[in-house]
Amino acid sequence: MAEIRERNEAAQASTAAGTAPQAVRVIATDGEAIEVARALAARLAQGAAERDSERRLPREEIEWFSQSGLWGITVPKAYGGAGVSFVTLTEVFKLISAADPSLGQLPQNHFGLVDVIALTGTEEQKRYLFGEVLAGKRFGNGFSEKGTKHVLDLKTRVRRDGDDYVVDGTKFYSTGALFAHFVPVLGLDEEGRGWLAYIPRDTPGLAVVDDWSGFGQRTTASGTVTLENVRVPASLVLPAHRVSELPTLNGPVSQILQAAIDAGIARAAIDDTLAFVRSRSRPWVDSGVERASEDPLTVREIGNLHIRLHAAEALLERAARLFDEIAAQGTTTEDDVARASVAVGEAKVLTTETALLAGEKLFELAGTQSTLAAHNLDRHWRNARTHTLHDPVRWKYHLVGNFYLNGVKPARHAWN
Known part of the structure; x- marks a missing residue:
């Protein structure tokens, strides 16, 4: 790999995002990953609304993210990484995405690409590329194309x-x-x-x-x-091509990260709804109460949002635990992949619908003042609507129903 290292010296010294990290934390355990993610999320949340409003690219913030060590947490333990569970991975994505879903989405493909290395790389490729990831290097992506018949119709x-x-x-x-x-x-x-x-x-x-x-x-x-x-x-x-020709979890892994991002968006929208209703909103004139937080119809809607969010999070965790069980087996069968695709499909229906509903209900419950540009609260719905378009959730209903009713296994690709 000496040739590769020579060709990458410039990229490692100076990328489009700035100077490569000089000191990168190497996370060793699941607990450490969660602890680091919580601390980083608090830091990333500061200025998130302004970054969105001004479309200021997070060049500095992504360096914090890399240096935290979180981009390397799925590198297998045999290669120096933490090899964290899928339960931990989805929790990390939820935490970061609740703080700033753009930063939550940025490593989404990176983790799928780390998985491709684990599944298809030679021993030499694994040692080199995993080493780069642990040193703070980031993978972007060049997957999709526009103007073609469908997502798998590639001209490259x-x-x-x-x-x-x-x-x-x-x-x-x-x-x-x-x-x-x-x-x-x-x-x-x-x-x-x-x-x-x-x-x-x-x-x-x-x-x-x-x-x-x-x-x-x-x-x-x-x-x-x-x-x-x-x-x-x-x-x-x-x-x-091997990750879809052979039964692997690569497609479901891509999907569970998507769902975790949407769950984070939903959580952020609901949290901002609570804060606004408690501190700024007025009760409706016919409610007969002093504070908006006492309005019985508002209370009912807040309850509904939390029930839906908790159901979405529960299905997401259920899918992640199934992934961990399958991964622990050492081998993956076609039936395993089908079960994983269906489980994450069920979660993705609720994370999608809850994120969109939370972004919409925020304004209904918080009132007209919440639409002022100074608050930039519309970012939650805009982020949810944009990110959930990655693949149509209406097809998740079909995927789940076709499996349970007709025993049809989902097609193996990154959208299932």
């Missing part, structure tokens, strides 16, 4: 050329790429098989364009990546 091509691969194409929704040290890009070979090229950020021919203009998740910089005759050493290219 990866072809072998001697000791290298050559990548050509254009990507969009490239969350994290602008802040990354490596931009893993998914492309197809001549036989239509998917390969992931973990491309160092400063590689000639690779460009990341900050053209994300979504009304939510505004500071994820989820814009365009272009690749023109980009050469990548074969040692940095992994056979991504």
Whole structure:
């Protein structure tokens, strides 16, 4: 891997996000990961509303995030990481996303890519790439494309050329790429098989364009990546097709992180609703009470929101515990993957619907004053609506029903 290290010296010294971290914590246990996430979330929450309002990219904040060690918590223990449980991983995502869901989304693909290394990498690739992650290096992503028939219709091509691969194409929704040290890009070979090229950020021919203009998740910089005759050493290219050809949890892992982000958004919206109703809102004139927090219809709606949030969190934890049980087996069967996909599908229905409902109910319960731009409370609904569009929750109902009624296993890909 000496060649790779030489090619990455510049990227490690200076990335689009700034200077690479000099001292990165290596988290050793699940408990430590939760403790660090709670402390970091409190720090990231400060200024989150202003960052969204001004669309100020979190260049400094993402360095705090990297240096905390949280980006390395799923590196297996055999390679120096904590190898935390899925229960812990989802809790970390919920905590960070409640503080700032854009920062919660930024490492979402990173963790899926760490999983791809564990599932498909050679021993040498694992040692090198896991070492980079523990040293604070971040993976962005170049997966999705726009203007194609569907999400699996990829135009990006990866072809072998001697000791290298050559990548050509254009990507969009490239969350994290602008802040990354490596931009893993998914492309197809001549036989239509998917390969992931973990491309160092400063590689000639690779460009990341900050053209994300979504009304939510505004500071994820989820814009365009272009690749023109980009050469990548074969040692940095992994056979991504294997994670769906073989029964693995890679797809469900992607989904459970999505659901955890939405659960965090829901929690933040509900917390801000409580704070506003208690301190600023007026009771309705016909209620006969002195404070908005005593309005019986408001109390009823707050109860409903908490019931839905707790149900969503319970299904999320249930799915995570199932993932942990499957992972502990050492081998994964097709039935295991199906059960995991269905379990996380059930959770994702409730995390999606609760996040959207909480963002909407905030204004109904808090009142007209809550719509003032100074409060920027609309960010909760905007973030929920944008992030939950990753894949349509209406298809989760179909996935779950088709499994229980007809015994049909979900298709294996990153959206199930």
